[in-house]
Amino acid sequence: MNVPPKTALVILNYNGKAYLEKFLPSIIQxxxxxxxIIIGDNASTDESIPFxxxxxxxxxxxxxxxxxxxxxxxxxxxxxxDADYYFLLNSDVELKESWHPLIDFMDSNPDAAxxxxxxxxxxxxxxxxxxxxxxxYIDSLGYPFCKGRILDFIEExxxxxxxxxxxxxxxxxxxxxxxxxxHEVGAFDGDFFAxxxxxxxxxxxxxxxxxxxxxxxxxxxHVGGATLSYNSPRKVLLNFRNNLSMIIxxxxxxxxxxxxxxRFVLDTIAAIKFLTEKNMGAxxxxxxxxxxxxxxxxxxxxxxxxxxxxxxxxKPDDHGVLHGSILWQFYLLKRKTFNLLKxxx
Numbered sequence: 498m499n500v501p502p503k504t505a506l507v508i509l510n511y512n513g514k515a516y517l518e519k520f521l522p523s524i525i526q527x528x529x530x531x532x533x534i535i536i537g538d539n540a541s542t543d544e545s546i547p548f549x550x551x552x553x554x555x556x557x558x559x560x561x562x563x564x565x566x567x568x569x570x571x572x573x574x575x576x577x578x579d580a581d582y583y584f585l586l587n588s589d590v591e592l593k594e595s596w597h598p599l600i601d602f603m604d605s606n607p608d609a610a611x612x613x614x615x616x617x618x619x620x621x622x623x624x625x626x627x628x629x630x631x632x633x634y635i636d637s638l639g640y641p642f643c644k645g646r647i648l649d650f651i652e653e654x655x656x657x658x659x660x661x662x663x664x665x666x667x668x669x670x671x672x673x674x675x676x677x678x679x680h681e682v683g684a685f686d687g688d689f690f691a692x693x694x695x696x697x698x699x700x701x702x703x704x705x706x707x708x709x710x711x712x713x714x715x716x717x718x719h720v721g722g723a724t725l726s727y728n729s730p731r732k733v734l735l736n737f738r739n740n741l742s743m744i745i746x747x748x749x750x751x752x753x754x755x756x757x758x759x760r761f762v763l764d765t766i767a768a769i770k771f772l773t774e775k776n777m778g779a780x781x782x783x784x785x786x787x788x789x790x791x792x793x794x795x796x797x798x799x800x801x802x803x804x805x806x807x808x809x810x811x812k813p814d815d816h817g818v819l820h821g822s823i824l825w826q827f828y829l830l831k832r833k834t835f836n837l838l839k840x841x842x
Contacts, residue, residue, distance in 0.1 A: 511539040514548050535557045537559045567690070569690070583673075609709070613668050613710075616630055616719050619720045627646055631654075632662060634817045654716075661713060697743035737782065741760070818842045
């Protein structure tokens, strides 16, 4: 009888031949012994899968019947993966060292649902990368930020955050997940399509008593913006819509009535800022995000009830929460680096 691998490295691909050509060699070079490499393919129309089959025949390919996006694409792929741990890795990530310490960390911390390595920029490797940096946090109004990256300010990685720490969320760019928790908590929310599904999932895991960590013993290098540029109206829509959705699903009832009106005011200001930058598409995308969110409010309420029925404690874990506004500290108090912030649990 075949024994399933303890860990599987799973890459979700959609028309990513250029990234697979560039980064698969590093993934194979630094892959720990015994770890199966799997590519879940979202019905790519380029030559990425023929390329893998030709040059990397030992890599297992799981072909999906359409482009499900990041969230549901991983859900459909992971249904077919039997392993204790999943290491979910973006196709635009380069490795320069073994990531085996992530496995060791999960083995040594049975209360960890997930962890992430440090994420540096592939194009500017001395600095953190936008998507994850040294670990994810969230403020009291639901705005996410990172240790090493607050809004659009990215710090140089000087080793200042080289400490294992409990965080609020771990990035989907390089996400180490305990498989039993992934299925126990429930998979990614497929309605998100892409962006913030990992934050929503980590929030659900934390509310069920699990912990999320940053593990600085591994550094990976992420291109970022590989699918959508950071200024893309589509990306703005997904980020604002999914952020609102996860707040409605996960935020405590007592805070929800304060958070949502406050968010509308601040998000309107963000939309006006897009307008002053002559990005009309992003300006429209903010309000489209609200329209789509409240258009599916009944569905979100059903999801919220399901989560609360199975997951909520009386006092959810607030590690990784900034008690206050990240926008206030960043713009008005000029605290642009993580170590200057006040009020983080």
